Amino acid sequence: MKTEKSNLKLSIKITLVFLLFTYLFIQNxxxxxxxxxxxxxxxxxxxxLSPMAHFQQVYEIMVEQPIDHNDITLxxxxxxIYLYHYNEGAPxxxxxxxxxxxxxxxxxxxxxxxxxISVEHRYFGKSVPEPFDWKYLNxxxxxxxxxxxxxxxxQIYEGKWVGTGISKGGQTSLFHRRFYPNDVDVSxxxxxxxxxxxxxxxxxxxxxxxSSSECRDKILKIQRVLLEKKDDFFPMFVEYSxxxxxxxxxxxxxxxxxxxxxxxxxFWQWQTLTCEYIPSPxxxxxxxxxxxxxxxxxxxxxxxxxxxxxxxxxxxxxxxxYYGYETEPFKDILGVDTIATNKIFAPQDTxxxxxISVMQDIxxxxxxxxxxxxxxxGEYDTWTSTSVNIPENLNSLKMVNPEGSHGTRILSFPEExxxxxxxxxxxxxxxxxxxxx
Numbered sequence: 001m002k003t004e005k006s007n008l009k010l011s012i013k014i015t016l017v018f019l020l021f022t023y024l025f026i027q028n029x030x031x032x033x034x035x036x037x038x039x040x041x042x043x044x045x046x047x048x049l050s051p052m053a054h055f056q057q058v059y060e061i062m063v064e065q066p067i068d069h070n071d072i073t074l075x076x077x078x079x080x081i082y083l084y085h086y087n088e089g090a091p092x093x094x095x096x097x098x099x100x101x102x103x104x105x106x107x108x109x110x111x112x113x114x115x116x117i118s119v120e121h122r123y124f125g126k127s128v129p130e131p132f133d134w135k136y137l138n139x140x141x142x143x144x145x146x147x148x149x150x151x152x153x154x155q156i157y158e159g160k161w162v163g164t165g166i167s168k169g170g171q172t173s174l175f176h177r178r179f180y181p182n183d184v185d186v187s188x189x190x191x192x193x194x195x196x197x198x199x200x201x202x203x204x205x206x207x208x209x210x211s212s213s214e215c216r217d218k219i220l221k222i223q224r225v226l227l228e229k230k231d232d233f234f235p236m237f238v239e240y241s242x243x244x245x246x247x248x249x250x251x252x253x254x255x256x257x258x259x260x261x262x263x264x265x266x267f268w269q270w271q272t273l274t275c276e277y278i279p280s281p282x283x284x285x286x287x288x289x290x291x292x293x294x295x296x297x298x299x300x301x302x303x304x305x306x307x308x309x310x311x312x313x314x315x316x317x318x319x320x321x322y323y324g325y326e327t328e329p330f331k332d333i334l335g336v337d338t339i340a341t342n343k344i345f346a347p348q349d350t351x352x353x354x355x356i357s358v359m360q361d362i363x364x365x366x367x368x369x370x371x372x373x374x375x376x377x378g379e380y381d382t383w384t385s386t387s388v389n390i391p392e393n394l395n396s397l398k399m400v401n402p403e404g405s406h407g408t409r410i411l412s413f414p415e416e417x418x419x420x421x422x423x424x425x426x427x428x429x430x431x432x433x434x435x436x437x
Contacts (some may be wrong), residue, residue, distance in 0.1 A: 031057050034085060034156075041152050045078070053105045054113055055084040063152070065122070067129045067136050069144035074136075077122075077129035079145055083153070084109065084116040091160045091429055092117060092153070094184055096146055096176060098168025099312065100125035107409050108164055108188060111433060112425070115157060119149060121172065123311040134314055134350045139358065142172060143179040150183040160429045163187040167383070167406065168312065170375075171320065174388075177373075178365050186428045190376045191406050193386040194363060195321025198354040199341060203323040206385030207264050211403075215275040219264050220329055225281040226260045226292060227333045236289050237298065246302040250344065259298040261325035261340055266296035269382045271405040306345055313346040319358040321386075363388075371395045372428055374421055378404025378412070397424055411436060 034057060038046045043064030051058055062078040080101050091114040095106050101120035109116040120127045122145055123137045150161065163184035165173040170192025177187050193200075210216065226233055237256050241248070248255035267273070273295050279287045299305055306313075316322035325340040346352050366373075366388065373396040377384045380403050390398045399417055401408045410421050422433045 035059075037156055038083070041155070043076075044152070049082075049103075052084075053110065055086050055105075055116070057083075057085040058103075059083045059085070062126075063149055065145050065148060067133075069141060069148070075129075077127065079122060079127040079149075080120040080125060081149060082116075082118045084118075086113065086115045087159075088115075088157055089159050090114050091162055091431065092157045094146070094150065094161055094163045094173075095119065096163065096165040096169050096172040097121050097124075098165060098170075098172050099309070101127075106164060107411065108162060111410065111422075111436070112162070112429075112431065113434075114162070115159075117149065117153060119146060121169075121311075134347065137311060137314060139172075139175040139315075139319055139362075140179060143176045146172075146176045147180040147183055150180070160185045160431075162425075162429070164189065165192070166190040167192065168320075174366070174373075175362060178362050181369065186372045186374070186425065188374045188376065188425075191378060191381060191383055191408060192375065192388070193321075193383040194359060194366075194388050195323075195386045196359055196363065197356065198317060198321055198343075199324040199339065200321055200386045202385045203265070203382060204326045206382055207268070207326075210268055210380055210382075211275070215278070218275060218278040219267055221281040222278060222288065222292065223260050223263055224330065224333065225288060226263075227257075227330055229285070230256065232285055233289055236285070240289075240293060241298060241302075244299065246299055246304075248301060249303050249306070250301070255298060255301045258301050258325075258340070259292075259296065261327070262300065263292060263296040265323070265325075265382045266300075268380050269406045270295075271380060301345075309345070310347055313342070314350070314352070317343050317346040317352045317354055319355055321354075321359055323382075367391055367394075373397070374399065374424060376408060376410060377401065378406060378408035380404060381406045381408065397421065 035046065038044065038059060045062040047060040049058040049060055061081050061083055063081055064076050065079045066072045066076055067074045082101065082103055091112050093106055093109040093114050093116040095116060095118040097118060097120055099121055101118055106116055108114065122142055129136060161184040163173040163176060164187065170189030173187050173189050174192060176183065234256055238252050273291065277291065279291050322342055324342055327334055327340055328337045331337040370390065371394050375388050375398045377387050377400045379400050383406060384400065388398065390396050397420065399413065399421060401413050404412055410418060422435065426433055
């Protein structure tokens with residue numbers, strides 16, 4: 001009897017090993033088949049990366065793009081993308097980055113058990129044309145890049161396509177739909193502003209009304225004490241910056257002031273600390289200083305950061321819009337009452353003519369055609385002040401997470417709101433989504 005049981009166990013083990021090797025053999029053949037398909041796409045260079053999450057294969061791909069999609073005689077550049085493969089028939093999450101690309105799994109790809117393509121924005125990271133000319137950095141040419149990638153990969157992926165992106169990447173997904181409305185079936189932009197001015201004044205209104213008056217007053221008092229006691233805090237700022245390796249082309253003095261102005265915006269955008277952690281203006285200097293640089297690091301104004309974001313500031317001050325800083329609350333300290341502009345961070349070696357009609361066109365198109373969108377926002381996030389407004393006649397959702405920050409995601413919402421999002425995605429994509437535990 002024992003011998004029979006032993007033989008049965010051995011037989012089961014052999015069968016399982018055989019099935020495993022058969023599966024791996026089939027997977028290897030399938031992976032080679034996909035790799036051949038990718039290599040046969042025109043104008044691509046493919047590098048195999050390690051699998052991750054639920055993806056069976058991951059690839060870094062350089063896609064040849066025209067510098068100007070309307071004039072191919074101007075030459076081409078290579079645009080970096082990542083392809084995360086799960087199943088050719090599953091949905092494709094088309095993730096448009098607003099800046100450099102990063103190798104990560106989007107929330108949607110995980111929730112939907114979908115494929116994913118992430119695209120680096122032109123003029124960032126490895127995706128920079130040569131020779132370099134600012135005039136080819138605009139939302140229409142960027143949308144042309146995305147359209148070309150969609151056309152290439154729809155030869156392989158037959159399922160529904162979902163456009164998405166975070167912050168500026170979310171804006172980019174909206175711009176893509178404006179110029180190529182049939183490329184994706186559904187769009188889910190996360191925390192994506194739609195600024196309607198060069199420096200949108202709705203930001204200032206938000207900072208005067210967000211949360212409670214008590215919390216806003218505490219923030220203002222911290223800003224005022226940082227300016228009133230600048231002689232005390234400034235040496236701390238310089239030492240902190242040098243220890244962190246931060247340098248400022250604008251000079252330490254101006255960088256200090258801008259970091260003070262930015263504090264209120266950053267506090268609500270990221271909510272690294274909540275209101276109860278804001279110190280009293282009478283607190284020890286180091287307590288106030290450490291709170292300030294934790295809630296709003298001056299790294300944002302450092303040369304390294306400014307260099308990395310220079311293409312963004314070019315876009316902000318030619319088409320996309322941004323924000324400035326109201327200094328009226330500090331007039332008695334500064335001696336001036338104006339808007340401190342961020343335009344100084346845009347490239348100064350080219351013309352910066354802001355075309356207000358570009359974002360107005362995006363908004364007008366959306367008001368008439370913006371179906372099958374789900375916009376994700378956080379209530380307290382400063383960028384929500386310039387969020388998209390959805391007319392009642394459109395089949396779209398705008399979801400605002402109560403007290404949420406710029407880090408708001410679908411799973412940040414209360415369960416009832418998550419269900420609204422999942423139900424819409426299931427309806428529009430004709431799929432079933434397994435609810436997270």
